[in-house]
Amino acid sequence: MSGRRVVVTGLGCISALGPDVETFWRRARAGDSAIGPIRNLDMSDVRFQNGAEITGFVPTDHFDDKQLIPLDRFAQLAVVAARQAVGQAAPEWTDAERRQTAVVTGSCYGGKTSEDEGFREIYGSGTKRARVHPMTIPRLMANAGSSWIAMEYGLQGPAYTVSTACSSANHAIGQAFWLVRNGICDVALTGGCEAPFTPGSMKAWEALRVVSGDTCRPFSKDRKGLILGEGAAMLVLETEERAKARGARILGEIAGFGMSADAHHVTQPSVDGPAMAIERALADGGVDGAAIGHINAHGTGTPANDPVETAAIRRVLGGQADKVRVTSTKSLHGHALGAAGAIEAVATVLTLERGEAPPTANYLGLDPECELPLILSPEGCTAEYALSHSFAFGGLNAVVLFRAYRA
Amino acid sequence: MRIGQNFAMLECMSDDILQRVIKVVAEAQKLPIEKVTVDSTFEELAIDSLDGIQLLFHLETEFDVNIPDEAARQVRGIKELAEGVEKLVAQKSA
DSSP states (O other): OOSOOEEEEEEEEEETTBSSHHHHHHHHHHTOOOOEEOOSSOOTTSSOOEEBOOOSOOGGGTSOHHHHTTOOHHHHHHHHHHHHHHHHHOOOOOHHHHTTOEEEEEOSSSSHHHHHHHHHHHHHSOOTTOOOOTTHHHHHOTTHHHHHHHHHHTOOSSEEEEOOGGGHHHHHHHHHHHHHHTTSOSEEEEEEEEOOOOHHHHHHHHHHTOBOSSOOOTTBTTOOOBOBBOEEEEEEEEEHHHHHHTTOOOOEEEEEEEEEEOOSOSSSOOSHHHHHHHHHHHHHHTOOGGGEEEEEOOOOOOTTHHHHHHHHHHHHHGGGGGTSEEEOTHHHHOBOGGGHHHHHHHHHHHHHHHTEEOOOOSOOSBOGGGOOOBOOSOEEOOOSEEEEEEEETTTEEEEEEEEOOOO | OOSOGGGOOOSSOOHHHHHHHHHHHHHHHTOOGGGOOTTOBTTTTTOOHHHHHHHHHHHHHHHTOOOOHHHHHHOOBHHHHHHHHHHHHHHHHO
């Protein structure tokens, strides 16, 4: 452990659980899953039917018509979540700080909605005059979230987007944390954004045969796969010193970050890679596995992920693996891919801050290969340290270590 | 040369084409139609490069023409825009 302490002073979240952090938390802590039939797409030709869609989002409530022209849905969600986080943190940027503040976001897909619409026109219209909308490229670029957040607040520090499939947001948060801890900047906005519900994307997921035909049942017997979700979540990070000096309310602390590659198989996870990422997050935070009281697991509910994640937790935490309280909130908000780690970061910060832990929904009973102390109904949480796991297709792993803030 | 070959200025501009161009510009830019005149420049109408690209897209749709990149880059105002469109429409029907 080295460098400055990094705290969280703002949270923003728009997801299937609701349009803001408080709605998200009210439903999450009660285990009220948002998974249901996908309604915004024609799913008649798709084998799976369920997802975790955002309902009631009206873009013109947040942007004027002209602003919306270059904004894909995933970037709209990014800006909405960033506004919530900045609204809560009220960062009181000086001009010099705006020039230095970082924006690091994660996205797996980028603007898939715009890309899909445009390509459908090209390949499907049957006319040689087919064109795509002139804003297709600005809409689909994966860095649109970072770019629009930077423009919204005039932030000119390090700004970029990480794309590591399901680990994108955790990689982004971890790097933003390191930027602040290591003195590159004093404030950072970080998180992830994703809007994967498009016809082409649904067919691609169908073909991979990893999406559940019913629901998401992490670590459960008879689990059948993941459930896709959409959303965005953003965190305002700043140094503890800065937050205290301005009297900001500190919601939590990021204490460590670890990453690794499986270097093994594109979709079959290994125990080594995730275990190394967990070990490195602990080492980065200067704590032992025995200190970990809570885990917001990757917990996709796929047959392959959950036993491997269980083995990784057991390998690194040893005896503490029988005590640590584990949840997978993907059973509530779905797997939002490049936004997943950010939504789960919001859940983890709130778990530690408010002392209540959201349960894993849809559990049917023990799978002996996934035996962990799972949170299956709402319960209190007294943990000081918590891990949030993301393990991506392609074998790229990122683990963030959170700490309940104590001055 | 300010105006590309395909967008060469015509002496007599069709009022019908001018009015349709003005309508497309006003709608795309969310401007009251009376604010857009034959003499308006893009600068006066706060049309930036990104807006300009979208205008070309909408004009191609409206007039079923292909506006070449090089010609489009030279245009600075409504008059040139309408003249260029008129030239392309004339070429199409020739």
